[in-house]
Amino acid sequence: MTNVQYKVIVGLEIHVQLCTKSKMFCSCAVEFGAAPNSRVCPVCLGMPGVLPVMNRQAFEYAVLVGLALDCRIPMFTKWDRKSYYYPDLPKNYQISQYDLPLAANGFLEIPLESGGGKKIGIIRAHLEEDAGKNLHTAGNFSQVDLNRTGTPLLEIVTEPDMNSGAEVRALATELQRIVRFLGVSEADMQKGHMRFEPNINLIITKDGAEYRTPIAEIKNLNSFRALERSVNYEVRRQLDEFLETGQVMEMGNKTTRGWDDEQEVSVLQREKEEAHDYRYFPEPDLVPVELTPEWLQQIRSRLCELPLQKQMRYVEQYKLSDYDAGVLTAELSTAEFFDEVVRDGAEPKRVCNLLTQTGLKIANEKGCTINNLGVTPEGIAHLARMVEADTVSSSSSVSIFEVMVETGKGPEVLAEELNLIQKSDAGELERIVDQVLAENPGAVEDVTGGGKKSKKARGFLLGQVMQKTRGQANPKVVSDILDKKLD
Amino acid sequence: MEQLSAKELRDGIAAGRISSLEATRAVFERIRRFEPTIGAYLSTCQDMALERAADVDGRIASGKTVGPLAGVPVAVKDNMCTTFGATTCASKILANFHAPYNATAVERLLAADAVIVGKANMDEFAMGSSTENSGLKQTVNPWDTTRVPGGSSGGSAAAVAARLCFAALGSDTGGSIRQPASFCGVVGLKPTYGRVSRYGLVAYGSSLDQIGPLARTVEDAALMMNIIAGHDPADSTSVDEATAPVCDYLQKLDEPIKPFRIGVVPQFAAGADEQVQKALSEAMEIYKKLGAEITEVEMRHLDYAIAAYYVIATAEASSNLARYDGVHYGHRTANPNDYVEVYSKSRAEAFGQEVKRRIMLGTYALSSGYYDAYYLKALKVRNLIRSDFSAAFEKCDCIMMPVAPTTAFKIGEKVNDPLQMYLSDIYTIAANLAGVPGISIPCGSDDRDLPIGLQIMTPTFAEDKLLRIARMYEKETDWHKKEPRLAND
Numbered sequence: 012m013t014n015v016q017y018k019v020i021v022g023l024e025i026h027v028q029l030c031t032k033s034k035m036f037c038s039c040a041v042e043f044g045a046a047p048n049s050r051v052c053p054v055c056l057g058m059p060g061v062l063p064v065m066n067r068q069a070f071e072y073a074v075l076v077g078l079a080l081d082c083r084i085p086m087f088t089k090w091d092r093k094s095y096y097y098p099d100l101p102k103n104y105q106i107s108q109y110d111l112p113l114a115a116n117g118f119l120e121i122p123l124e125s126g127g128g129k130k131i132g133i134i135r136a137h138l139e140e141d142a143g144k145n146l147h148t149a150g151n152f153s154q155v156d157l158n159r160t161g162t163p164l165l166e167i168v169t170e171p172d173m174n175s176g177a178e179v180r181a182l183a184t185e186l187q188r189i190v191r192f193l194g195v196s197e198a199d200m201q202k203g204h205m206r207f208e209p210n211i212n213l214i215i216t217k218d219g220a221e222y223r224t225p226i227a228e229i230k231n232l233n234s235f236r237a238l239e240r241s242v243n244y245e246v247r248r249q250l251d252e253f254l255e256t257g258q259v260m261e262m263g264n265k266t267t268r269g270w271d272d273e274q275e276v277s278v279l280q281r282e283k284e285e286a287h288d289y290r291y292f293p294e295p296d297l298v299p300v301e302l303t304p305e306w307l308q309q310i311r312s313r314l315c316e317l318p319l320q321k322q323m324r325y326v327e328q329y330k331l332s333d334y335d336a337g338v339l340t341a342e343l344s345t346a347e348f349f350d351e352v353v354r355d356g357a358e359p360k361r362v363c364n365l366l367t368q369t370g371l372k373i374a375n376e377k378g379c380t381i382n383n384l385g386v387t388p389e390g391i392a393h394l395a396r397m398v399e400a401d402t403v404s405s406s407s408s409v410s411i412f413e414v415m416v417e418t419g420k421g422p423e424v425l426a427e428e429l430n431l432i433q434k435s436d437a438g439e440l441e442r443i444v445d446q447v448l449a450e451n452p453g454a455v456e457d458v459t460g461g462g463k464k465s466k467k468a469r470g471f472l473l474g475q476v477m478q479k480t481r482g483q484a485n486p487k488v489v490s491d492i493l494d495k496k497l498d
Numbered sequence: 499m500e501q502l503s504a505k506e507l508r509d510g511i512a513a514g515r516i517s518s519l520e521a522t523r524a525v526f527e528r529i530r531r532f533e534p535t536i537g538a539y540l541s542t543c544q545d546m547a548l549e550r551a552a553d554v555d556g557r558i559a560s561g562k563t564v565g566p567l568a569g570v571p572v573a574v575k576d577n578m579c580t581t582f583g584a585t586t587c588a589s590k591i592l593a594n595f596h597a598p599y600n601a602t603a604v605e606r607l608l609a610a611d612a613v614i615v616g617k618a619n620m621d622e623f624a625m626g627s628s629t630e631n632s633g634l635k636q637t638v639n640p641w642d643t644t645r646v647p648g649g650s651s652g653g654s655a656a657a658v659a660a661r662l663c664f665a666a667l668g669s670d671t672g673g674s675i676r677q678p679a680s681f682c683g684v685v686g687l688k689p690t691y692g693r694v695s696r697y698g699l700v701a702y703g704s705s706l707d708q709i710g711p712l713a714r715t716v717e718d719a720a721l722m723m724n725i726i727a728g729h730d731p732a733d734s735t736s737v738d739e740a741t742a743p744v745c746d747y748l749q750k751l752d753e754p755i756k757p758f759r760i761g762v763v764p765q766f767a768a769g770a771d772e773q774v775q776k777a778l779s780e781a782m783e784i785y786k787k788l789g790a791e792i793t794e795v796e797m798r799h800l801d802y803a804i805a806a807y808y809v810i811a812t813a814e815a816s817s818n819l820a821r822y823d824g825v826h827y828g829h830r831t832a833n834p835n836d837y838v839e840v841y842s843k844s845r846a847e848a849f850g851q852e853v854k855r856r857i858m859l860g861t862y863a864l865s866s867g868y869y870d871a872y873y874l875k876a877l878k879v880r881n882l883i884r885s886d887f888s889a890a891f892e893k894c895d896c897i898m899m900p901v902a903p904t905t906a907f908k909i910g911e912k913v914n915d916p917l918q919m920y921l922s923d924i925y926t927i928a929a930n931l932a933g934v935p936g937i938s939i940p941c942g943s944d945d946r947d948l949p950i951g952l953q954i955m956t957p958t959f960a961e962d963k964l965l966r967i968a969r970m971y972e973k974e975t976d977w978h979k980k981e982p983r984l985a986n987d
């Protein structure tokens with residue numbers, strides 16, 4: 012058996028659909044699921060004589076992502092035409108950016124499973140228009156739906172800095188969180204808002220010599236699961252292929268593969284990377300975009316605390332577990348809600364429990380976000396403080412939260428109405444304890460007598476007190492009084 | 499009535515002295531008589547025109563305000579999209595194409611209450627200098643029906659010259675307004691790139707294309723410019739009002755520019771036909787009498803203009819014309835075997851020779867490995883030509899040169915020699931590359947009584963000055979009043 016070791020090398024191309032109201036170069040609505048060819052106009056249909064007009068919002072969204080990825084944002088960018096013939100591309104060229112992308116040289120930090128983070132280099136990010144969809148549902152011909160044509164797409168290209176399927180997935184997930192936090196994309200995988208194309212190869216060390224396997228690009232993946240699995244599959248496949256054939260990377264032997272989600276295998280699409288000539292040239296119908304310092308500053312001011320920063324801050328500042336901090340920062344709405352409750356003076360750990368164990372559960376059931384449950388951050392802060400002050404028990408707070416969502420009433424009112432206010436008044440509870448002890452001399456004897464009946468008798472006495480207070484006594488206080496009386 | 503200029507007709511209609519309906523009927527009567535010979539139009543829209551004319555008359559009778567071109571019958575080159583009739587670009591590939599929208603320039607004509615009588619013939623996709631490349635029709639020169647009207651706006655020029663309309667819109671990518679204007683003895687203005695919206699103009703060379711008027715007089719050209727010039731949010735390359743405000747081109751039209759200097763490039767103009775040169779010298783003499791000073795300017799890169807143009811224009815065209823593929827609209831081949839054949843056969847069947855030649859030229863120029871040597875080099879030449887103009891305009895107010903090296907040539911004379919044909923645009927192309935405005939005005943006739951044009955160019959967005967300089971000459975001469983004698987007239 013020879014000594015074989017390998018290192019996985021993955022770079023990723025990601026297309027993110029931006030959530031602008033209108034398309035990249037016309038005023039048609041960007042809408043998913045509308046009747047075919049109902050969201051089109053002469054411009055996105057590529058009719059003779061039409062001209063594109065840049066959607067400023069899309070440009071600003073794209074720059075904002077560039078800033079979040081710590082990219083260099085050039086003050087001058089331009090548009091280029093990328094030519095290829097395909098029925099879903101009505102002009103037979105795509106307006107894109109070639110040599111002067113709007114963002115370059117950045118990085119994205121991903122959380123590692125082993126804890127800590129890793130910086131993945133971002134080569135560039137540029138804007139382009141999406142194509143339509145070819146439908147092959149009819150008989151002997153295909154149909155084209157051009158609703159998607161002209162939708163703004165941000166293409167992000169990473170350095171080949173990822174070394175496992177898990178890291179690739181982490182990057183994709185992190186990017187999803189970022190664009191959602193920035194409010195520039197819904198990043199809904201089901202709607203194809205994010206599409207991935209990993210480039211994978213291996214550096215194999217065999218008997219002291221180093222070999223690089225041919226790069227394979229997997230096209231058009233649209234789920235995290237498929238992304239991770241396809242990378243893992245490709246690693247095994249390339250290793251096997253190398254051991255079998257010894258094939259190494261050389262000029263022009265990059266292949267293009269597709270992912271079969273059912274069979275969980277990658278399938279060869281194009282043997283050799285054809286020297287595809289897109290005949291790029293500057294788009295004469297659009298003027299170059301010149302950013303001013305003021306405009307850039309205006310875009311920069313929309314940058315918020317990014318999810319991973321926030322997550323790490325929750326761990327450090329609030330001593331939350333990394334897992335909990337991750338749950339709270341998965342969605343911007345949750346994180347913002349959490350921040351507001353904490354700002355209202357509630358104890359972060361307590362708030363975290365309320366939100367992760369109750370709030371998000373209800374939101375999930377209702378299929379909405381936590382800020383749409385009808386409860387206010389002040390209300391939840393109040394509830395958290397009531398738990399803090401032992402006014403209600405932790406377990407009661409769950410029911411109160413649920414009824415707050417149902418009725419919209421405040422936690423204090425509900426605690427009263429539901430009789431969930433804990434009695435912690437030592438004086439009053441002492442009188443009740445005395446009464447119980449007087450009514451149950453046998454049990455008192457069992458406790459004070461020690462022995463194996465003692466523990467059970469003590470529990471019985473505590474239960475009697477709870478019964479007399481209809482569950483509202485703070486068990487801890489009662490227990491303390493019992494200890495004092497029966498010692 | 500057909501002897502009136504558009505401005506005179508407009509004033510007459512607005513004053514209630516002339517009926518637009520009568521004027522429009524008179525135009526259609528002439529179309530009935532002469533169009534079979536001239537072939538200026540690809541389509542006419544008589545019903546719509548008469549209806550609009552009657553509407554204008556009615557509104558004027560009832561004292562309502564009307565637009566600045568109310569009731570004036572005009573023609574539109576068939577590469578401008580209209581919701582009425584077809585928009586064919588004189589190509590078989592768009593022979594049955596009906597646009598779902600109006601070009602901005604057309605919208606502006608309609609808003610000015612103009613009466614559009616039809617869509618004028620042209621070289622297919624505006625590629626040509628004689629209108630012989632029309633895939634649908636032959637237009638002849640009204641001065642000599644065995645000769646070409648020039649191109650690519652040959653239909654527009656012939657229609658104006660033959661009084662088959664009172665003014666027309668053309669488009670100019672390398673001389674396509676000025677050269678046919680010169681051949682047909684009418685005024686043709688190519689505005690500054692960005693002055694008139696290109697929205698709805700079917701693109702040939704996007705960075706060069708510009709819509710402009712063909713008219714009987716400089717004054718009519720100014721009137722047309724008042725209507726079509728101005729910023730259009732739908733065209734990102736149209737210049738905004740703050741950068742270059744549009745003025746009323748009629749307001750100061752009759753005020754001469756004084757003193758002013760005319761730049762000439764003698765060795766460049768020397769390539770023109772002797773009779774053309776003679777007419778030009780005579781025009782210079784008139785300007786001298788009007789107080790102009792003639793000064794020689796050096797424009798060292800003009801000789802490279804044609805080469806740069808045929809790289810840039812064809813490169814853009816190869817991309818602009820990619821959309822005519824038979825998939826979404828236009829001609830589609832019968833029974834294709836697969837989608838690639840939908841493309842290749844539809845295009846092979848419906849594009850003409852010259853269009854195919856230019857698509858191939860442009861595709862080649864943009865191909866990887868050739869881009870730097872051709873396209874990029876051409877862009878550099880373009881910048882040098884721009885600098886030539888800026889330097890020249892430091893020394894003079896305008897530059898004058900011939901419009902074309904010859905007068906109208908015989909039909910068929912150059913069709914088999916594309917390079918010879920390309921040379922017809924040697925004097926006009928530079929203005930497109932530099933983006934500056936240029937006008938062609940009638941300045942003489944050759945011994946066959948064929949019109950000769952004088953070309954004047956000014957710095958960008960100085961159309962007001964350009965028109966005033968042209969108008970100074972027009973007031974001193976009668977060349978613009980000469981009319982072709984049509985058979986059966």
Ligand SMILES: [Zn+2]
Pocket residue numbers: 034037038039050051052053054055056161
């Ligand atoms: Zn649209």
